[in-house]
Amino acid sequence: MTYINKEIKQNHIRIYELAKYIGQTVRVCGTVHKIRAMSGFAFVILRTETALLQCVYDEKTANFSVAELKENMSLCVTGLVVADTRSKVGFELQMREIEILSVPYEEPPIVISGKEVSTSLSSLLDYRPLTLRNEKERAVFVVQAALARGIRTFLEQNRFVEIHTPKIVSGSAEGGANVFGLDYFGTPAFLAQSPQFYKQTMVGVLERVYEIAPVFRAEKHDTSRHINEYTSIDLEMGFVEDFTELMQLETAMLSFAFAFVAEHCAREIALLGAKVPKICGIPAITFAEAKAMLCAPDGDDFEPTEEKRLCELIYKQTGSELVFVTHYKTSKRPFYTAENAENPSVTDSFDLLFRGIEVTTGGKRIHDYETQVRKMQRLGMDVNAFASYLMAHKYGLPPHGGMGIGLERLTAKLLGFDNVRRATLFPRDVNRLTP
Template sequence: MRCRYQQNERKYDGVLQRGWYRGFIFNADFPVPDSAVAVLGLFYFTDKESSRLTSLVLFFFMGDTVSGDLPPERRQGAAPVSKRAKYYTRGRIIMEFMTGKTEKKTVLISDILSGEYEGKEVLLNGAVHKIRDMGEVAFVVLRTREGLVQTVYEEGTTTPELKELCEEAAVTVKGTVALEERAPQGFEIRAVSFEILSKPVEPMPIAINKWKMNTSLETKLDLRPLSLRNVKERAKFRVQEGIVRGFRDYLHSQGFTEIHSPKIGARGAEGGANLFRLEYFHKHAVLAQSPQFYKQMMVGVFDRVFEAAPVFRAEKHNTKRHLNEYTSLDFEMGYIDSFEDIMEMETGFLQYTMKLLETEYAKELKMLGVTLPKVDEIPQVRFDKAKELVAEKYNRKIRNPFDLEPEEESLIGQYFKEEMDADFVFVTHYPSKKRPFYAMDDPEDTNYTLSFDLLFHGLEITTGGQRIHDYSTLVDKIADRGMTQEGMEQYMMIFKHGMPPHGGLGIGLERLTMKILGEDNVRETTLFPRDLSRLEP
């Protein structure tokens, strides 16, 4: 970094306490009063190893004061750069840059478990989870992002007084690491001091420090910002994080590109009346039911795309399996040979994700008592055949020939678990009447589509299939449905200008999490549920 002033320029290099600096000192080429700035110095600080810029410093050279800040070896023979100032006397930081490098003062549980910390003094941050006062000794359990840590408070040795500590206070503990098999992590910290960073002003309205909160789901949801601090509640969403991580990692490995589509639009992708409508700058708009149109558009760009994002359904269902806002894991892929390519991709994702959960989320799975499902192979059955199997085995009448009732889904899951020990089953070839207009019909029987649902323990978690990619075929199907192309001009454009054979799916994240964890209500695995009766927190 050089300034444009070349006259009387003199370059200095040196070492200051805060880091390496380089810069220029130059004269002001205009008359100034005695009290004004006579000479300016612009210095920039860099990281010694990478030479990355960390900050800019503007130095002001005032009056005739001579500073002793210049190193002695630099003073000898250094020509004055101004009649009014020989060396810099003070500076002002005008810009700071973050380097991404910080000197870590505190440790994490993982640091202690992986390093040689026994007998060493450490600093650790956490919230006071529980205090067990035993008299002269107390156990202060801290809650950190990696789990619980037991610290030992000794009266007369540890500061401050125990009465100053309270549950949910944010603290930094200073103490010595000691092995202790009975402690949560196999070690404890024998505290020297607790620095109190903040204290609650009210007692906790719910017992979050108990292993299991004995309260209703409604109470947990009303107090959601607090109930999520419970270690078991928190563990559910760590597992959910692992599912999304597996989705992203696996699809990236298969050549997919992540996209981010808009959630406000002029019309819905799925049609129907289950749309949330809103005013958008004096225009009518809706919240996205699905990223379907955008996924297909982007197949023409990247071939393979995915998205993990919220979708909105204005369905007046008040059941344990329905939400009005949920997170959909969507992907769309081009140049497929058949809709079975999509099913194979989902099977690969599930296999990868279960392995990821098994290896990197074992602590949470153990805490929640979860046994992961089998995904070595996933059987598939046609829609009409599945209905017949259930009707025959469980002596049940087929009432709706065009869709699966919740009880039928449950019985299909039960059937394949009993007959094949399968946790998942693909139900294929759904009737065209119950699938969106863009679903490709089966050329062998156009009453059915090249589509599928994935059932997990008898609950639908995925809907997918092959899409129509031929413009004329799509136009005909829209007309057959009694629909118009009004409002779909941008969508139809991609087919006018060529699209490859393609298809995709959408997975309900909260439902998938619910079934993996063995919960019976999707709100248990939703951070902040939105349903018929709940709009906050």
């Protein structure tokens, strides 16, 4: 028997700690990203975790030949840390010796060490395991992680409890045809389109809950805005009197999360040339007002071009790149959405549009059992099929509401991408199931 100590032993220095070792000889590990060789001298760019490290090879001081190195080789370098103001990280490494840990089998078919990966979106995604190694491509997902972390931090400060709800479900929350079916030991089941039923149920248990987890939509349209599996940031809270409180919460949350990203990912944001909005407040406009502003024909929803133009108009008028649209028609919103007390043909609901596209859907829900059942009956729904969902209402549920935010869409818009796939690690669409 041996004994595993909780002290983590590390035989190499991590990139984040390196600034403390200026003037010292250290062992650093990474992968060769790029080699620029001159006569007897070379720059070797090492790809480490989330940063690139410039290593300087000089045949006079190194005990190996630079010809031994090739791109995508993993190694540990022993060398001297030298302050260098030209370097982004403030220092570089003078190479003394190397230990090669791993050698690639093949030259990559796509160059990943350039500023950008010069290829089509389709190849970018086909070769995702490789192309993600590009500095800009991977920066997208460092930003995405920080964005989710900022949101999580805000929610935890506001005492939302994280929950984990099932993705294999017996019924569909959003209705419609775009649901994936599967066989569950002989019973037909579905992949959850959202954690809607469960998060509402949990309002009756813990009052404020959130979940950041995959949701599934069998969307047959191959557009730049849709993917068939995405990460949904879902939250739900009790004792909401007016659905404006939900928009306030989202405003505060995005204000916090965007500032969090700006602070923690300054390098990645600069690298990607993105602009992170500072949010103090967000304008809100009703759906009817928005349609009027657009001089658009009435309808249940916006066309994608209308969403885009609305954002442009609001930006010109207010300087805000975000806008809430409220009071969507009752006919368009799911059966659990609360109707407006003064005008039941519209709902106490909202979408948030950001740089031309919807990134959030939210609203107040129906909390009263009889009101909900009557509405379902009116819509011709089979109330019995929803018995386990309605249990929460039946035994008492406070007034509540919540929202769902698409993490990939939010990341894409934050970084100025037109296609949500650019901000999806391994996207799934009607034509794509790998990698």
